[in-house]
Structures are given as C-alpha cells and as structure tokens.
Amino acid sequence: MTVVFLIVIGAAAGFIATRLMGLQTGLVETIAIGVVGALIGGMVLRFILTVGGWLGGFVGAVLGAMLLIWLWQRFGPGR
Numbered sequence: 001m002t003v004v005f006l007i008v009i010g011a012a013a014g015f016i017a018t019r020l021m022g023l024q025t026g027l028v029e030t031i032a033i034g035v036v037g038a039l040i041g042g043m044v045l046r047f048i049l050t051v052g053g054w055l056g057g058f059v060g061a062v063l064g065a066m067l068l069i070w071l072w073q074r075f076g077p078g079r
Contacts, residue, residue, distance in 0.1 A: 010034030 011027075014034025018025050025033065073079070 006035060006038075007031060010038060013038055 011031045011034055014025075014030040014032070014037065017033060017037060018030055
C-alpha cells in the first residue's frame, strides 16, 4: 500500500512542481520528478529540523544557564 501511496503523492507533487516550473513532461516523468523530489525534500527538511532542534536546545540551555546565574547572584548565599 505504501508504494501505491508514494506513487499517488509523487504524481500530485510532480504535477504541481512541473506546472509551477512551466515544464511539460509525460506521466512517468512527472511521477518520477515527484517521488525523487519528495525524497530529496524529506531529507533536507529532516536535516533542517534536526539542526534547528540542536540549535534550539543550545539556545535554551544558554538561556537557562543565564537564568540560573541571575537567580544565584540575586538570591544566593551572601546576598
């Protein structure tokens, strides 16, 4: 079932992409463009989300550390 689903989604994505780019292709080429484009796009998006996740975690860690330092300076021993 997943192969059929991939072909249907690939055909739709390929159709939209070829029309937006002004490219006239046959059915097989349109499906191939859509399927390969989905694979490439999926990998790129996964990479961006992974790097964004790491970056978001890093930014969160820095902000958390800054908050902890501020709290320590404000309410810690000797204040």
